[in-house]
Amino acid sequence: MTMSQSPDIGAHVSTLMKPFLACPAKTGQKKTDLRNFHKATRVIDYCYSSESEQKNIIMKININNRSYEAVVGERLIDVARKNHTHIGYFCGGNGLCQTCYVRVNKGMDLLSPLSDREKALLSDTLIKEGTRVACLTTLDKPGTLELLTTVEEVKRMVESRPQDIVAYQAKMGWEALIKFPDTVTMQARRFAEGKLDTWELVTDVITAIGDAIALTVRTLQHGWDPSEPGKTFKRQYAHEHNLEQNAIEQASLTKKEPAEKQNLPEALRIDQKAPVN
Missing domain, CATH: 3.10.20.30 (Beta-grasp domain)
Structure with a gap:
């Protein structure tokens, strides 16, 4: 039995094809473009929806x-x-x-x-x-x-x-x-x-x-998007990750050197045993 001999089958096929044949001007779809059929649901819904429903899509x-x-x-x-x-x-x-x-x-x-x-x-x-x-x-x-x-x-x-x-x-x-x-x-x-x-x-x-x-x-x-935290700048130091090295450097900075080892002019040096008035 051919499609022409069965009006019911022809009408059914025509109904299925209607979104692609009657709505291309409204949806921007090509009449012959039947690829990605699973993606056409939204287009079909749009074609058959009322004007008020279309506004809510x-x-x-x-x-x-x-x-x-x-x-x-x-x-x-x-x-x-x-x-x-x-x-x-x-x-x-x-x-x-x-x-x-x-x-x-x-x-x-x-x-x-x-x-x-x-x-x-x-x-x-x-x-x-x-x-x-x-x-x-x-x-x-x-x-x-x-x-x-x-x-x-x-x-x-x-x-x-x-x-x-x-x-x-x-x-x-x-x-x-x-x-x-x-x-x-x-x-x-x-x-x-x-x-x-x-x-x-x-x-x-x-x-x-x-x-x-x-x-x-x-x-x-x-920033432009409150949901995205802004990038913050953090200063990096050469030995910041090495706590032991930091401790050594800190000790070397705070260690007091004898006056004779300090790089001071002779006139500015003070005798450690000099009385203080």
Whole structure:
């Protein structure tokens, strides 16, 4: 009996194949990619889950070489802020300061598509390099994501390759200048359409400043990750591990030498039997 002669078997196979045939645009999976079937459970669950259930799906996100958990639907800026990650957000996540740029090293297909607002901020060069605006980008699909924030990239460059910082700043300044007309037009339209609440903006900026201060204090106390104890410096001595040698050295330092053996000028030497008035 062939599959065409048995509607029940055909329907059953069609149901099994549905996640791979009907959901590739939503999950980023290739229609013909049936490898690693045991890893497809999460994809199948996502395809058949409701929109509210999709928002609660936990995924892994790696920011600046540190792993965190995030929920589908969250903005990148919110994930970074709640985990106290090194990222810029002076405007409080309102898409004004342009300091929350991130470079996506892995998982670009898991993010929301580029919006018109992002296209108004990012040059074609930055887009090709995988740059996204964290406050305008959301986690769209489950998976593993790897990001590097621009401010962290600059920090590492200053620490390891300070000679490159001038060229980097010149490049970023030029890319911003190219998009300056589009950026101004987009922001003006937002104000004109009332999509940017001034009071909310001020509140967000104040909150962002407070978060930055708290992060600075936390970093000074614990480093970037409070769970990891900071490295302490301990001075090492040549014979620190040899207690017997230490005792000999200590005795030689405290032993009193006779005056005649001390390397003192004759005028400063005192007779041991001289009376003391």
